[in-house]
Amino acid sequence: MTSTAPSVSGLDLQRAAREHLWMHFTRMSSYASADVPIIVRGDGCYLEDSNGKRYLDALAGLFSVNIGYGYGEEVGQAALEQMRELPFYTTWSYAHPRAVELAAEVASLAPGDLNRVFFVSGGSEAVESAWKLARQYYQVREGHPGKAGIEPGTRVEPGRAGRRYKAIARRLAYHGTTMGALSLNGVPAIRQPFEPLVPEVRHVRNTNRYHRPPEETEEQFTALLLEELEHTIQAIGPETVCLVHMEPVQSTGGCLTPPAGYFQGVREICDRYDILLSADEVICAFGRLGYWFGSERYDIRPDLMTCAKGLSSSYASIGAVIATDRVFEPFLSSSSMFSHGITFGGHPVMCAIALKNIEIMKRERMIEGVREHEDAFRSTLEQLLDLPIVGDVRGAGFFYSVELVKDKETRETFSADECEWLLRGFLSRRLLECGLICRADDRGDPVIQLSPPLVARQGEFDEIVRILGDVLTEAWAELRRR
Numbered sequence: 001m002t003s004t005a006p007s008v009s010g011l012d013l014q015r016a017a018r019e020h021l022w023m024h025f026t027r028m029s030s031y032a033s034a035d036v037p038i039i040v041r042g043d044g045c046y047l048e049d050s051n052g053k054r055y056l057d058a059l060a061g062l063f064s065v066n067i068g069y070g071y072g073e074e075v076g077q078a079a080l081e082q083m084r085e086l087p088f089y090t091t092w093s094y095a096h097p098r099a100v101e102l103a104a105e106v107a108s109l110a111p112g113d114l115n116r117v118f119f120v121s122g123g124s125e126a127v128e129s130a131w132k133l134a135r136q137y138y139q140v141r142e143g144h145p146g147k148a149g150i151e152p153g154t155r156v157e158p159g160r161a162g163r164r165y166k167a168i169a170r171r172l173a174y175h176g177t178t179m180g181a182l183s184l185n186g187v188p189a190i191r192q193p194f195e196p197l198v199p200e201v202r203h204v205r206n207t208n209r210y211h212r213p214p215e216e217t218e219e220q221f222t223a224l225l226l227e228e229l230e231h232t233i234q235a236i237g238p239e240t241v242c243l244v245h246m247e248p249v250q251s252t253g254g255c256l257t258p259p260a261g262y263f264q265g266v267r268e269i270c271d272r273y274d275i276l277l278s279a280d281e282v283i284c285a286f287g288r289l290g291y292w293f294g295s296e297r298y299d300i301r302p303d304l305m306t307c308a309k310g311l312s313s314s315y316a317s318i319g320a321v322i323a324t325d326r327v328f329e330p331f332l333s334s335s336s337m338f339s340h341g342i343t344f345g346g347h348p349v350m351c352a353i354a355l356k357n358i359e360i361m362k363r364e365r366m367i368e369g370v371r372e373h374e375d376a377f378r379s380t381l382e383q384l385l386d387l388p389i390v391g392d393v394r395g396a397g398f399f400y401s402v403e404l405v406k407d408k409e410t411r412e413t414f415s416a417d418e419c420e421w422l423l424r425g426f427l428s429r430r431l432l433e434c435g436l437i438c439r440a441d442d443r444g445d446p447v448i449q450l451s452p453p454l455v456a457r458q459g460e461f462d463e464i465v466r467i468l469g470d471v472l473t474e475a476w477a478e479l480r481r482r
C-alpha cells in the first residue's frame with residue numbers, strides 16, 4: 001500500500017463529503033447519519049478506507065481496474081513524463097505522439113480490420129459517438145459529406161440522407177448515461193426520468209436463459225432471439241436502422257453470455273439489412289473475458305467496438321470507438337468528415353497512461369492469466385450453488401454473476417419489496433462490513449456481480465466465496481424469519 005495522507009488540507013473528509021460531494025447513482029439520504037465510505041488507498045485486489053478497514057475489491061472498481069491497484073508508481077511515472085513533455089494538445093485537426101501510438105497499439109490488438117480509433121473520455125461518450133458515427137456513416141456513404149462539406153444553405157433531406165437513424169439494443173442492457181447512450185439503455189428505471197429520449201431505439205430480448213423453459217434447447221433459444229431481432233428490424237423499417245448495439249457478455253441482468261450461434265446470426269441479419277453491428281466492449285475488452293476484446297471470444301466480427309474502462313484500467317479517463325476500414329472508407333472522400341469531437345478526446349496524458357497499462361498487461365501476461373485461471377474462478381464460485389438462495393452461477397472469464405432465488409426448484413424470484421430488503425437493506429451493507437466489495441443488483445432479477453482485477457488468484461477466489469457464502473447464509477436465515 002502507498003502511504004498517501006487521507007487529506008492534503010487537514011479537511012474533515014467525512015464532514016466535507018456529507019456537505020459537498022454528490023455521489024453518482026447514490027441515495028444521498030443514506031449518508032445523513034451513516035459514514036460515507038471513503039477509500040484512501042489500494043494495492044493489488046485490495047482497498048483500504050479512511051478508518052483503516054481493508055476490503056477485497058471483487059468488482060475491480062466498476063468492472064474496470066483490470067491490472068489492480070498496484071501499478072500507481074509505474075503508471076504515474078509515465079503520466080509525469082508526458083506532463084513534462086506535453087501536458088495537453090488536441091486531436092482536433094492535429095495529432096500528437098501518444099494518440100498516434102495508442103491508436104496503432106489498439107488497432108494491432110483489435111480483431112480483423114478494426115483499424116481506426118476515435119478517442120473519447122469514457123464509456124458513455126464512446127457509445128454516444130458510435131451511434132452518431134453510425135448515423136453519419138450512411139449519409140456520407142450516400143454522398144452527403146458532413147457539415148463542413150455541405151454547401152451553405154443546402155438542406156439534407158431527412159427522407160434521404162437522414163433516413164437511417166434508429167438503433168436496436170437489448171432489454172436491461174446498460175450502455176451509459178449521456179442522452180444517446182441512455183436511450184440505448186434497456187434499464188427502464190434509469191430511462192424513465194429523462195424521457196423523451198433520443199429517437200428511436202427498440203429493445204429486443206437479452207440472452208438470459210435461466211428463466212426460459214427447461215426443455216428449450218440452446219439452438220431453439222438462439223433461433224427465438226434471432227427471429228425476434230429480425231422481426232423488430234422489419235417492423236420499424238430496415239431502411240431506417242443504422243445500428244445494432246450489444247455487449248459480448250451483457251452485464252446488467254447478470255453476466256448474460258450468448259447462446260451458441262447467436263452472434264453469427266446477429267452478424268448475418270445485420271449484413272442482410274445493411275446495418276452496422278456495434279459491440280459494446282466497455283466492460284468486456286482488455287482481458288475481462290480472457291481476450292483483448294470479447295468480440296474475439298465469440299467471433300462477433302463487429303463493424304464498431306466501444307471501449308473505455310480497461311483501456312487504461314481506469315487509471316485515466318479514456319475510451320474509444322474502434323471502426324473497421326469499411327466504416328472509415330467513406331470518410332476518406334475529399335470533403336467528408338465525422339462531425340463530432342470533444343476537447344479531451346485523445347488527451348496525451350490519458351493516452352500515455354493507457355499505453356503503459358497495455359504494456360503492463362502484456363508484460364504480466366494478464367490476458368493469458370485470465371484464461372489459465374477462469375475455470376478455477378468458475379468452479380470456486382460454483383460452491384455457492386449448495387446454498388438454497390443461489391439459483392445460478394453464470395458468466396465467462398473474470399466476469400460472473402450469482403443469481404439469487406426464493407425457490408431453487410421453481411426458480412421463483414423475489415418480490416420488489418423482498419429485493420429492496422435483501423439487496424439494499426441487508427446484502428450491500430453486510431458484505432461491506434465483512435470486507436467484500438461486489439455489486440448486489442436488481443435492475444433485472446437479483447444478482448451479485450463479481451469482476452475482480454485480473455491479478456486475482458485462488459486466494460482471492462476463496463475469500464470471495466467464503467464471505468459471500470457466510471453473508472448469503474445469514475440473508476437466507478433472516479428471510480425465513482421475516
Ligand SMILES: Cc1ncc(COP(=O)(O)O)c(C=O)c1O
Pocket residue numbers: 062122123124125127174175176177247251280281282283308309
Ligand atoms: C457496457 C457499458 N457501456 C457503457 C458504459 C458507460 O461507461 P461510462 O460509465 O464510462 O460512461 C458502461 C458503464 O458501466 C458499460 O458497462
